[in-house]
Amino acid sequence: MKQGETGSVAQRIEALRREIDQHNYHYYVEDSPLISDAQYDKLMSELQALEEAHPDLITPDSPTQRVGAGPLQAFRSVRHAVVMRSLNNAFESEDVGAFDRRNTEALSAAGLLPQHGQVEYMAELKFDGLAVSLRYENGLLVQAATRGDGQTGEDITANVRTVRSVPLRLRGDNVPEVLEVRGEMLMTRHDFERLNEQQLQRREKVFVNPRNAAAGSLRQLDPRITATRPLRFFAYGWGEIRVRGADGQVDLFQQEAGDADMPRDTHSGMLDWLAAFGLPVSNQRRLVRGLDGLLGYYEEVGRLRAQLPFEIDGVVYKVDSLTAQDVLGYVARAPRYAIAHKFPAQEETTVLLDIDVQVGRTGALTPVARLKPVFVGGVTVTNATLHNEDEIRRKDIHIGDTVVVRRAGDVIPEVVAVIPELRPQNARSFQMPENCPVCGSAVERLEDEAAARCTGGLFCPAQRKQSLTHAAGRKALDIEGLGEKLVDQLVDSGRVKSIADLFTLTVLELSGYERMGRKSAENLLQAIDKARRPELGRLLFALGIRHVGETTARDLAQHFGSLQALMEADEDALLAVRDVGPVVAGSVRRFFDEPHNREVVRALQEAGVEPVQETVAQGGALPLAGKTLVLTGTLPNWTRDEATRHIMAAGGKVSGSVSRKTAYVVAGEEAGSKLERAKSLGVTILDEEGLKALLAQK
Numbered sequence: 001m002k003q004g005e006t007g008s009v010a011q012r013i014e015a016l017r018r019e020i021d022q023h024n025y026h027y028y029v030e031d032s033p034l035i036s037d038a039q040y041d042k043l044m045s046e047l048q049a050l051e052e053a054h055p056d057l058i059t060p061d062s063p064t065q066r067v068g069a070g071p072l073q074a075f076r077s078v079r080h081a082v083v084m085r086s087l088n089n090a091f092e093s094e095d096v097g098a099f100d101r102r103n104t105e106a107l108s109a110a111g112l113l114p115q116h117g118q119v120e121y122m123a124e125l126k127f128d129g130l131a132v133s134l135r136y137e138n139g140l141l142v143q144a145a146t147r148g149d150g151q152t153g154e155d156i157t158a159n160v161r162t163v164r165s166v167p168l169r170l171r172g173d174n175v176p177e178v179l180e181v182r183g184e185m186l187m188t189r190h191d192f193e194r195l196n197e198q199q200l201q202r203r204e205k206v207f208v209n210p211r212n213a214a215a216g217s218l219r220q221l222d223p224r225i226t227a228t229r230p231l232r233f234f235a236y237g238w239g240e241i242r243v244r245g246a247d248g249q250v251d252l253f254q255q256e257a258g259d260a261d262m263p264r265d266t267h268s269g270m271l272d273w274l275a276a277f278g279l280p281v282s283n284q285r286r287l288v289r290g291l292d293g294l295l296g297y298y299e300e301v302g303r304l305r306a307q308l309p310f311e312i313d314g315v316v317y318k319v320d321s322l323t324a325q326d327v328l329g330y331v332a333r334a335p336r337y338a339i340a341h342k343f344p345a346q347e348e349t350t351v352l353l354d355i356d357v358q359v360g361r362t363g364a365l366t367p368v369a370r371l372k373p374v375f376v377g378g379v380t381v382t383n384a385t386l387h388n389e390d391e392i393r394r395k396d397i398h399i400g401d402t403v404v405v406r407r408a409g410d411v412i413p414e415v416v417a418v419i420p421e422l423r424p425q426n427a428r429s430f431q432m433p434e435n436c437p438v439c440g441s442a443v444e445r446l447e448d449e450a451a452a453r454c455t456g457g458l459f460c461p462a463q464r465k466q467s468l469t470h471a472a473g474r475k476a477l478d479i480e481g482l483g484e485k486l487v488d489q490l491v492d493s494g495r496v497k498s499i500a501d502l503f504t505l506t507v508l509e510l511s512g513y514e515r516m517g518r519k520s521a522e523n524l525l526q527a528i529d530k531a532r533r534p535e536l537g538r539l540l541f542a543l544g545i546r547h548v549g550e551t552t553a554r555d556l557a558q559h560f561g562s563l564q565a566l567m568e569a570d571e572d573a574l575l576a577v578r579d580v581g582p583v584v585a586g587s588v589r590r591f592f593d594e595p596h597n598r599e600v601v602r603a604l605q606e607a608g609v610e611p612v613q614e615t616v617a618q619g620g621a622l623p624l625a626g627k628t629l630v631l632t633g634t635l636p637n638w639t640r641d642e643a644t645r646h647i648m649a650a651g652g653k654v655s656g657s658v659s660r661k662t663a664y665v666v667a668g669e670e671a672g673s674k675l676e677r678a679k680s681l682g683v684t685i686l687d688e689e690g691l692k693a694l695l696a697q698k
Contacts (some may be wrong), residue, residue, distance in 0.1 A: 016047040020063045061168040075154035078145040082239035087340040100291045118290035123297040126314040129186030139175035162227035171278035180239030187214045188309045191230035208417040235279045314342035350374035361466035363453040377407030384413040400427035438462040476542035477531040481524040500603030536611040547587040554648045622651030623697040633668030635688045
């Protein structure tokens with residue numbers, strides 16, 4: 001090839017590399033891709049073809065070199081130029097208060113306390129991943145290492161080069177001669193779930209949590225395996241920095257040196273400096289003042305924790321001024337100027353003592369783990385869901401196993417994995433019972449369903465109790481005073497066998513039950529009498545028809561207008577209802593085809609229960625027909641349930657999350673993240689008066 005042609009190819013290769021690096025930055029760092037995956041693949045294919053034809057033009061920072069080199073025999077040791085220190089932990093607000101008090105006193109004595117009298121901190125997320133150190137020389141990634149013992153780690157350069165959010169070359173012109181970046185390697189929840197699905201399909205071991213998945217992926221001896229794992233990196237600190245000054249001399253900076261001539265004089269400024277080189281830095285960081293600022297950030301992040309795309313196990317507070325950091329110094333292996341405020345642990349190990357089976361309102365049988373008590377997620381856990389028989393088989397759970405229990409926020413605790421090497425010899429496998437453990441009726445499982453079900457229907461006391469509790473709920477018949485304990489007594493005594501029996505109760509009978517004086521009995525009877533004239537949609541929801549929620553019940557009521565018309569409708573007629581598909585239509589038809597269900601409806605009618613006739617919906621005549629609304633915050637006059645009923649009566653739907661399909665967001669006082677989401681998407685925002693005006697339209 002002629003020299004001119006070689007130059008042209010080299011220029012094209014360099015242009016492709018710059019373009020691909022730009023798209024990697026926007027996709028993995030900015031989370032705002034500029035082109036489609038297909039377009040990106042086309043650019044990469046062209047670059048690969050050119051480099052294969054001209055191997056002499058391949059450079060270490062080329063995007064094609066992320067695919068992973070050959071397997072390693074072992075990881076070699078790397079000594080960190082600057083120690084990778086750990087942080088002391090705070091578990092209670094008192095610990096954080098003591099931390100702030102020590103800093104305030106020390107900086108006040110040193111004359112470094114700001115005029116407003118409070119220490120300024122950089123508050124950040126504490127990622128639940130694997131700490132790593134990246135070393136760049138003249139902008140090029142030359143080494144990556146694990147934390148190890150803080151002094152020495154393992155060389156994972158070949159693996160880290162495959163991570164697309166890690167720049168192989170720093171952006172910008174004025175890059176340092178040496179820059180050691182400290183940060184966290186992690187995996188998002190979505191990517192973790194997708195990885196485990198792929199592992200299952202390949203019949204390979206699944207990972208317990210995203211942290212284990214990230215750590216296992218980084219410590220693969222074969223970098224080609226790491227290249228297939230969806231890892232991400234976030235920078236939060238630095239080690240050695242060498243910058244060539246205006247006089248041509250190279251200045252050495254280290255985080256521990258406390259040098260006032262650092263590229264920036266604050267921790268927050270340094271993070272911005274790192275971000276300018278194309279390094280990913282979390283945007284959930286914030287400058288705060290004093291103890292109130294620290295605890296406020298902790299509480300805010302705690303509320304948002306479940307919505308974050310990745311796992312965190314707390315937050316980190318660092319004194320923002322680098323000069324102040326130098327004055328505060330270090331103690332043992334940790335800095336005095338920083339502390340990790342940990343959330344209660346979300347995962348712990350314990351022993352699975354037994355597996356019980358609970359029968360739900362719809363007859364679904366759910367296996368429940370009985371656990372040796374363990375403190376996790378801020379509470380003592382003794383029970384955890386096992387979901388269904390298939391999940392038990394997939395996770396290979398045996399009675400007697402040592403298991404990993406997870407509880408995130410208010411989520412019901414679940415058993416996420418077993419520790420097979422701790423399995424005792426007398427461990428027993430689980431078998432779903434063939435008969436309902438409550439009523440003895442046969443248990444069946446349809447081919448397309450994961451759950452096994454009791455066929456006893458309303459004859460099963462377990463279903464009866466939950467059906468009555470459901471029917472008495474606020475969104476159904478709204479019978480105030482009919483709680484679970486009273487329902488238990490009514491069913492256990494044999495007095496109430498169906499919803500209809502509630503309407504035959506007397507004050508004298510009710511007064512005889514535990515904690516039910518005459519006044520309480522009279523109040524309950526008034527609530528029951530009030531429920532004799534329910535809206536049709538509420539009655540349908542109260543019946544507990546499978547797959548029929550509050551919105552679908554309302555749609556059915558508005559479409560058919562009366563209970564009798566609905567009971568006589570065939571599946572074709574049901575399919576004509578908005579958003580009713582074959583599954584719902586079949587479920588409704590089967591419910592009313594059951595003789596005992598018709599008997600309950602007949603008994604309700606004989607007890608004087610007459611639902612209010614609904615106005616049959618006429619296409620788009622309703623003001624909110626086909627519209628989806630989201631409620632957030634506290635409205636001045638209407639409760640959320642009242643607002644929901646008005647919206648549904650006008651043909652609208654109420655959703656719990658904001659999307660581009662949301663027509664309106666109704667915001668009250670203390671509206672949260674939903675309001676911000678609506679603003680970012682350009683969704684119309686209403687207050688209560690705006691909603692009322694909308695409902696009044698004809």
